[in-house]
Amino acid sequence: TPQVKEDIQRVLNLNNPYIVTTGFDRPNLSFQVMHPKNKNTQLLTLIKERKNDCGIVYCNTRSAVEEVCEILCENGINAKPYHAGMPMEERKKNQEDFIYDRCRVVVATNAFGMGIDKSDVSYVIHYNMPQNIEGYYQEAGRAGRDGNDAQCIILYSGKDVATNRFLIEKSRENEEMDEALCEIVIEHKLMQLAKMSAYCNTTDCLRGFILQYFGQPYEEYCGNCSNCNGEFEEIDVTVEAQKILSCVAKTNQRFGTKMLVDILRGSKNQRLIEWGLDNQSTYGLLKSYTEANVKKIIDFLVVNEYAVRTQEQFPVIKLNKNSVKILKIIKIIYFIIIR
Numbered sequence: 001t002p003q004v005k006e007d008i009q010r011v012l013n014l015n016n017p018y019i020v021t022t023g024f025d026r027p028n029l030s031f032q033v034m035h036p037k038n039k040n041t042q043l044l045t046l047i048k049e050r051k052n053d054c055g056i057v058y059c060n061t062r063s064a065v066e067e068v069c070e071i072l073c074e075n076g077i078n079a080k081p082y083h084a085g086m087p088m089e090e091r092k093k094n095q096e097d098f099i100y101d102r103c104r105v106v107v108a109t110n111a112f113g114m115g116i117d118k119s120d121v122s123y124v125i126h127y128n129m130p131q132n133i134e135g136y137y138q139e140a141g142r143a144g145r146d147g148n149d150a151q152c153i154i155l156y157s158g159k160d161v162a163t164n165r166f167l168i169e170k171s172r173e174n175e176e177m178d179e180a181l182c183e184i185v186i187e188h189k190l191m192q193l194a195k196m197s198a199y200c201n202t203t204d205c206l207r208g209f210i211l212q213y214f215g216q217p218y219e220e221y222c223g224n225c226s227n228c229n230g231e232f233e234e235i236d237v238t239v240e241a242q243k244i245l246s247c248v249a250k251t252n253q254r255f256g257t258k259m260l261v262d263i264l265r266g267s268k269n270q271r272l273i274e275w276g277l278d279n280q281s282t283y284g285l286l287k288s289y290t291e292a293n294v295k296k297i298i299d300f301l302v303v304n305e306y307a308v309r310t311q312e313q314f315p316v317i318k319l320n321k322n323s324v325k326i327l328k329i330i331k332i333i334y335f336i337i338i339r
Contacts (some may be wrong), residue, residue: 025216029144044077046123050122058130060109068127072105077104078105099117113142124259129154133199187311207228245301246282251282
């Protein structure tokens with residue numbers, strides 16, 4: 001990224017160095033983000049549709065690798081696991097089975113892939129959202145190295161964000177860093193995670209999103225990603241956004257997405273009732289909406305910078321200058337109606 005380039009020049013005290021950037025675009029790769037209700041069902045469908053192709057399925061934990069691989073094998077898919085917790089000999093064997101086509105699918109953590117010389121990987125599926133775009137693009141880029149068309153798919157779930165936050169916070173246990181440095185590193189990782197989450201929720205061109213992240217010029221329409229090729233229905237959510245942001249304001253910006261959704265949908269959540277949040281004027285304002293729909297609108301507001309999700313272990317939604325502008329619209333419309 002441009003920031004990393006600047007850091008390298010600063011740390012090495014380089015004075016006006018000659019910089020070569022060969023480009024980040026891989027035109028033969030198709031990018032897709034899916035929000036399935038059931039990841040396992042979706043994964044099985046995707047792999048069975050590509051039963052003659054080689055592919056990699058990435059998971060963010062060792063336990064997820066074992067569970068997903070077992071599900072694939074139970075459904076007749078010849079898959080092998082790979083993660084750092086396995087004995088070296090078993091890892092080596094599974095890697096060679098994949099390279100020499102004795103198995104078509106490998107399920108792995110990010111420990112798998114460095115130095116893997118296999119050009120005919122036709123798809124890379126991320127069962128869990130990665131922690132950052134750098135890691136994602138490197139892992140997804142292991143597809144299509146033969147120049148043929150290949151697919152890079154993320155199976156996104158809001159739970160992935162929480163899991164990744166937990167893994168990032170766990171890095172505090174690194175004894176090699178002092179507390180001040182640790183805080184800086186964790187804050188940076190959480191910012192990267194927020195950008196990765198934005199990628200998974202944007203309606204803009206996915207390829208353009210990645211290229212912009214790496215500071216490379218891009219077209220607004222690539223024609224080879226799920227957003228460019230998908231069909232979107234434009235829905236005016238101004239009123240819903242105002243209600244959500246009003247709820248954030250009237251609860252003093254103290255809560256995360258889950259509690260905001262419960263308040264807006266008029267939930268009988270015991271903790272909500274005990275705290276008297278059912279007496280809020282915004283309680284039940286979106287009771288006709290599903291939980292998923294309200295969450296999507298909140299995610300939309302965050303991704304498009306109409307609100308802020310804090311980078312904490314238990315993130316909360318806060319207002320910013322853009323959200324204040326939207327809230328002021330309420331007052332303007334109300335004034336016009338009264339007149």
